[in-house]
Amino acid sequence: MQNKNEEKNTNDINVVPRRVEVIYTRKTRERKIYMEELKEVRKRRHKRFMRRIVDSIGPSWYYELSEPQRRALDTLEFSIYQDVLEGRPSRTQQVIRKLGLHPRPYKEDLMHCVYTGRKDPKQMLANLFGLMYGHSIEGKRADYNLNAKLLLSAILYLGRQNLISLLQNKFHVEPEQPTEPKPEIKIKSVPKSPYLEEMIAVLYKPPTPKPQRPPPLPNLDSLNEPYEEEPIIRKPPPLPPPPPPPKKRLPRSYCDKLAGIMSIGHKTSIDNLSMKATAPANSKKRRKRSSKISILEDRRRSYGIGISVPKKIRRKKPVAPTTGMKISQYLIQGVYTVRGKPVFVLGNVSLLPPDGDMIHGGYAFVNGECINIHCGYRGLPPPPKPDPCDCVTKWHDSVFKYIEDSKCYCDHYYDYGNDGTFMPDELPYFEKPTRNTPFRFNYDTIFDLDDKRLHVQKVFRKLWDTDSMLRCNQDSTQDKKDKKTKSKTKKHSVTSLGQNVKPEEYLRSALRTMKRENVAARLPDIHLVPELKEWMRRRIHGPYSPKQRSLFLHKSINDWQKFLTLSLKGYGHVYPNKYSKYTGHTNWVHKHELNQNFRTYTQKYKFELFKSFAKFNNMLWPTMCQAQFPDKKFREIYYSYLCGRVEDLVLINPYSVMETAQRKRNLENKRYSCFRAIERTE
Incomplete structure (x- = not known):
């Protein structure tokens, strides 16, 4: 008995209660849901972080150049000048090599770009880009490879200082006219007692740095032109598939054998012409000169055999023989070779009677023989014209029966017999059939003479079809809101930039006017370059405060920690x-x-x-x-x-x-x- 009780106690300890099992499953399910949501949140956060980093880089083609690459680009103008004098792109090729292009362009293409862009190194790189990719630098692409990024970034580096100087002239500071303050005349009042004199107490305060305010912007009415972004150049469509191979044709020797053509040659004679090697002029390979014995053996082999030696040439398309007369019939008796050319032999040639009647011209006696004179054949009459179209008879019989029975003799209301079409603004005299309604006449239009009612019906139908009746109140309410907001807000300068203008918008409008003066201004999305954006921001808002600099430092530290975790996960490997x-x-x-x-x-x-x-x-x-x-x-x-x-x-x-x-x-x-x-x- 004691052993049985001990076994029951041990079994009770190992058994998990039902309540604990339910709680455990619920907790694990909640934990699983929480981990899935956390994974999704981290994924969205990572996407947001990568999007912010990619946007901070600048345009999709922008690539930051190192100091060796910049030093090589500084010598590009002198290298182009020397290469044009020497006639070979040796120095420019070294600059392209130091820039990091791989694979590099050919010498002929590079020399062509050097000569066409000898006046401006930026134009030389732009020509090289167009030669390598088939479109100008102004075209915007969704994706650029490494060579394209290096070329466009090199153009920007060469024209950056000039762009900044042009921007400084565009956003110059207008000098303020100094105004001389008028001296204030103070009348000193004589106090009645010396104790009533004013005393000045000096209070010391530590100096506080005042934020440096930027100078005011000049008049920007010249930037009031409309701006449209250029569409992205899509990749060219793939090449069409190659044409199907030509049909397999039988060799000419096989066809000649079936047709019974026999080529009998003359007796062989070895002369100087037969011993000359007949090699094509364009072939570069030298063939061995054949000996007399080999020529004799070849001629003996081909002599007496009916089948000619097949030649690997493309024969012409066969043309059927003709006699030149349309009313003739014939049979092909065979094909013979005359002077090396195949000739058809025709037999049983017969002339068929023509379609028209023969024109008899009388008789003539020639050497005692009577000969009929044939003047030709009469021409047949032209074919008869087809019957008129029976489209009118295809109409529904009941419709025309109704029209004939109720036709108005005054010709006032009906439009029967009118070949033209109804104007879209006019009310037709019948309604077109739809999926649910059949064709029927509009009796109100036919028998009603009230112009006012017809006009109201026409306007109502026009409004109903255009769906403008449902949105009448929205426009009025929106106009009222716009009037209220316009009255409350302050008036800004007359520009197309609007309110709360960003530095990129100022740059986009200003750089648009510099495309003729600088090649770098033609680059797509150049207003997103970080250095130009920072110059424009500093011109509008002024330099950073110490607090903002500390925020930049903390932001950089956090970004590097995230990149460190990405590198541990194998990002970029x-x-x-x-x-x-x-x-x-x-x-x-x-x-x-x-x-x-x-x-x-x-x-x-x-x-x-x-x-x-x-x-x-x-x-x-x-x-x-x-x-x-x-x-x-x-x-x-x-x-x-x-x-x-x-x-x-x-x-x-x-x-x-x-x-x-x-x-x-x-x-x-x-x-x-x-x-x-x-x-x-x-």
Whole structure:
């Protein structure tokens, strides 16, 4: 008994109560829902963050250039001048190489762009862009590759200072005319007692920095022109599919054999003409000269055989033989070769009687024989015209019966017999059939003479069809609201910019007038460039306060923390492709082929890796706030640890000691090295 009780107690301990199980399932379900919602919230937050970073970069084609790239672009004008004198683009090619273009343009295309843009390096790069992509720099694309971004950013860098100077002239500060204050004459009153004299007490206050206010904007009436954004240039449609291959044709020798054509040649004779090699003029390959024995053997083989040697040429389309007379019939007896050309042999040629009657011209005696004179045939009459259209008889019989029975002889109301169409504003005398109603006449229009009623009906139908009756009150209420708001708000300057104008809108309107003076002003969405936006913001709102600078610092720190988490998740990492040719068992026989394939494979992987690095570095740059607080030394330090060209990206081979040492030496020469600190000696 004791053993049974002990077993029951142990079973009761292991059994989970029903209430606990229900609570556990409910809690786990709530936890699951909460985690799914949290995942969705984080996903939306990440999308919002990435959208903000991409918008802060600027236009879709903008790419921040490093200091070596900028120094190379500074020498572009001198390089173009020297290359035009020498006639070869050697120096310009080095500038394009340092800019980071990959693959680079050909020398002929580059020299053509250098000559056409010899007066302005920006125009030279614009011509190169049009030659590479088939459209001008003004065309807006939804996506740009790395070469297009580098070219457009180089054009912007070369024309940026000129754009800023033009903007300074556009938004110049109008000098204020100083007004001389009028001196105030103070009459000193003599106090009755010396104790009643005024005494000045000085209170010291620490100096507080006053915010620097920007100067007022000039008159902007010249920016009052309407503006329309250019549509995005779509990618060209794919090429049409190739035409189907031509139908397979039988060789001519086979057709000649079926037709019974026999080509009998003369006796062979070896002469100087037959021994000459007949090679085409355009062929570059030299054929061996044939000997006399081979010529004899070829001629003997082809002699006496009815089938000619087939030639791999495209024969002409066969044309049927004709006698030149339409009323003739014939049979083809065969085909013979006369002087090397096939000729049809016709037989049983007969002339059919013509359609018209023969015109008899009388008789004539020639050498005692009577001959009929045939003057031709009479022409047949022209074919009869078709019967008139019976479209009137296709109408419904009941409709015309009703019209004939109730026709008005005064010809007043009916429109029967009118070939024209009804005007859209006029009321027709019949109603068109619909899905639910049949065709019927409008008796009110036919028998009613009240013009007022007809006019009201016409206006009502017009309003009902256009659906304007339902929105009459909305327009009136909206007009009243607009009048109220207009009366309360203050009047602004007469411009097309409106109220609460952003710096981008000022830039877009101002840069539109500078397209003839500067090529860089033609770039699409140039008003979104961070440096130009910051200049315009500083001109309107003034410099930043210390509090705003601290906010920029905190914002940059938070963005870098988010990018650090993204890098830990593998954002921007390029995984190498796996090819089956590099797997499996190999030996020394495949060494050369594997090395050749591996070189092309590593070159493609380096290019994909460089594009990923360039995209990630361009996303990190706006978080440095260099558009707001530029620093040349910081740019040099930032880009010293990053790759500027595909050639600088190195994949180290750990199995080659010499290559590893050479790459290490190159990296040590290029990187920034800090001096050792001076330690104090006690």
